[in-house]
Amino acid sequence: MLIKRSANAQWIGSGKAGKGTLTSPSGVLNETQYSFNTRFEDGIGTNPEELVGAAHAGCFSMQLAFNLQGAGFTADIIDTTSEVVLENGTITTINLTTSVKAEGLDQAKFEELVNHAKENCPISKLFNATITLQATLL
The missing domain is CATH 3.30.300.20 (K homology (KH) domain)
Incomplete structure (x- = not known):
């Protein structure tokens, strides 16, 4: 059985000052925010x-x-x-x-x-x- 799933990441700006969103076709992720702060510090969003x-x-x-x-x-x-x-x-x-x-x-x-x-x-x-x-x- 072959199953394919996908998600999309969109990033705008530099690595530290930039920000991005994650979206999945299921809608579970819907322009969910991620950034340097959410990955390496405390921020609102995911990583x-x-x-x-x-x-x-x-x-x-x-x-x-x-x-x-x-x-x-x-x-x-x-x-x-x-x-x-x-x-x-x-x-x-x-x-x-x-x-x-x-x-x-x-x-x-x-x-x-x-x-x-x-x-x-x-x-x-x-x-x-x-x-x-x-x-x-x-």
Whole structure:
């Protein structure tokens, strides 16, 4: 199956003083503001690392849900945070933290399924960075 998705970034001005907007065909991003301030300081708007984090947390959670389903479990909840670390102009680390509640799931199977999701969700496969995982079975 081939799936293509897109988004548009428009930037006006210099790197530090300029500003931009992000738009996606779904409308989730609709001229969403981003700038030097939103990326490197505190400002109103988003930044690429935040968007990567959201994409990674969502992708990992969905992959884990499919892994659980394949193993005969259904999650009551999967709650995942992805912390993206930008250091000296490079994304060096992504720290995934997830909590999962699924009836009947034991710790050994849980660890197998979350590690598979970490290694195999499509967003994880994009990165040339260390990806850590801290997982809690509720």
